[in-house]
Amino acid sequence: MSIDSKRAFKLLEKIGFIRTSGSEEELRAAKILLEEISSIGCQGYMEDFKAPSSKITKATLKVVEPYEKEYEITPYNYSIGTPKGGITTDFVYIEDGHDANLVDIKGKFVLINKRPDLKLYKKLIEAGIAGYITMSGTAIDEEDKTDIAVSRVDKKYTQYGKIPAVNMRTKDCFDMVKNKTTKIKVEIIIEDIELTSQNVVVTLEGSKYPDEIISFGAHYDSVPFSTGVYDNGAGSVIIMELLRHFKENPPMRTLKFMWYGSEEVGLLGSKAYLKAHKEELKKHLLMINVDVAASVLGREMALVTAEENVVDYVGHMAKIKGLPLNVKQSIYSSDSTAFADKGIPSITFCRFAPKGGAFIHTRNDVLDFLSTEALEKTTIITKEFSESVINSVVFPFEKKIPDNMKKDLDKYFNKEPDKEDSDENKK
Numbered sequence: 001m002s003i004d005s006k007r008a009f010k011l012l013e014k015i016g017f018i019r020t021s022g023s024e025e026e027l028r029a030a031k032i033l034l035e036e037i038s039s040i041g042c043q044g045y046m047e048d049f050k051a052p053s054s055k056i057t058k059a060t061l062k063v064v065e066p067y068e069k070e071y072e073i074t075p076y077n078y079s080i081g082t083p084k085g086g087i088t089t090d091f092v093y094i095e096d097g098h099d100a101n102l103v104d105i106k107g108k109f110v111l112i113n114k115r116p117d118l119k120l121y122k123k124l125i126e127a128g129i130a131g132y133i134t135m136s137g138t139a140i141d142e143e144d145k146t147d148i149a150v151s152r153v154d155k156k157y158t159q160y161g162k163i164p165a166v167n168m169r170t171k172d173c174f175d176m177v178k179n180k181t182t183k184i185k186v187e188i189i190i191e192d193i194e195l196t197s198q199n200v201v202v203t204l205e206g207s208k209y210p211d212e213i214i215s216f217g218a219h220y221d222s223v224p225f226s227t228g229v230y231d232n233g234a235g236s237v238i239i240m241e242l243l244r245h246f247k248e249n250p251p252m253r254t255l256k257f258m259w260y261g262s263e264e265v266g267l268l269g270s271k272a273y274l275k276a277h278k279e280e281l282k283k284h285l286l287m288i289n290v291d292v293a294a295s296v297l298g299r300e301m302a303l304v305t306a307e308e309n310v311v312d313y314v315g316h317m318a319k320i321k322g323l324p325l326n327v328k329q330s331i332y333s334s335d336s337t338a339f340a341d342k343g344i345p346s347i348t349f350c351r352f353a354p355k356g357g358a359f360i361h362t363r364n365d366v367l368d369f370l371s372t373e374a375l376e377k378t379t380i381i382t383k384e385f386s387e388s389v390i391n392s393v394v395f396p397f398e399k400k401i402p403d404n405m406k407k408d409l410d411k412y413f414n415k416e417p418d419k420e421d422s423d424e425n426k427k
């Protein structure tokens with residue numbers, strides 16, 4: 001049997017360290033993947049690309065009225081700082097940013113319940129706020145057991161301008177609102193920098209239809225504080241297992257296996273690949289992505305950004321094989337979405353944990369909540385599906401993205417700033 005989930009889990013342990021976009025650790029993980037690829041007898045290579053980031057040298061926030069207390073903050077990447085020495089401004093809690101909350105906020109630092117969407121961001125800039133604060137975590141978090149998430153200002157947002165933006169613990173925000181904070185002093189020193197990140201790529205030439213390409217993708221980077229084994233070391237080792245399988249069982253169509261860097265900071269790896277290989281894309285028929293897997297508790301999902309008949313096919317296949325797979329036509333916040341946006345039908349296979357059953361984007365994304373048995377489930381499903389289409393006599397799907405999915409993609413990539421933006425389907 002070519003699938004060995006114990007072996008895959010061992011590789012997961014090997015890459016289970018924090019590997020953020022453009023870091024030395026991300027590069028180290030890429031090299032481990034390359035070593036594994038050569039041990040399979042394949043030739044892999046790295047493709048570098050630029051990953052914008054921010055260097056923060058100072059970030060402080062202090063309540064000055066009606067009491068004095070300093071709170072920990074984490075500035076958004078690609079946001080801007082305050083003048084040196086900081087600014088002292090009025091503080092106001094604007095809840096979800098309802099229009100009625102936006103009256104008289106000029107020059108003030110505002111606290112919002114969630115990250116502003118593009119529409120609200122524009123309104124905040126136009127209102128002339130001094131900066132904004134968003135929340136990370138819960139009101140009952142323990143400081144020494146949690147971290148403040150690192151967010152970033154989407155490039156699309158900056159067309160309206162840049163302002164200071166920070167994340168704070170929900171617990172501290174709660175404290176500030178409850179104690180009727182009116183004035184704060186903020187100092188942030190931050191600058192834009194450029195790091196280098198990389199994708200790892202392997203090609204297996206098709207025996208019968210070499211000009212028809214199906215690609216497997218998984219991002220191997222993690223967010224800060226997180227060893228990113230559930231998200232997405234697991235997907236990375238699953239497609240490695242599939243590379244082994246197809247190396248032993250040569251495919252009729254050409255396969256590309258891609259481990260994307262810097263997915264967590266805006267799908268940079270897949271976007272870089274798409275940009276660098278425009279000609280090749282004409283041959284791409286389908287992108288198969290694996291992102292989050294191996295949680296002990298969970299359910300198997302296939303999120304299909306393609307026509308209804310693909311959704312039906314995946315669902316039927318799972319039933320015929322007796323695989324408990326939940327299939328849905330949808331976009332997914334991962335590299336598959338970047339491919340679909342370029343007209344390439346895509347499917348993400350994933351294992352979603354029930355709430356609190358496994359964790360992403362925190363220090364709790366650790367091996368303790370994962371198992372070999374669970375890892376195997378997503379591996380088998382992805383293998384069964386991909387094998388059936390890779391070796392089909394006639395490729396069964398049209399290369400087409402339906403209009404409803406196109407609309408969702410436009411919304412996801414903020415192509416229509418005046419339409420309602422939503423966080424649905426975003427992780």
Ligand SMILES: [Zn+2]
Pocket residue numbers: 219231232291292334
């Ligand atoms: Zn992910």
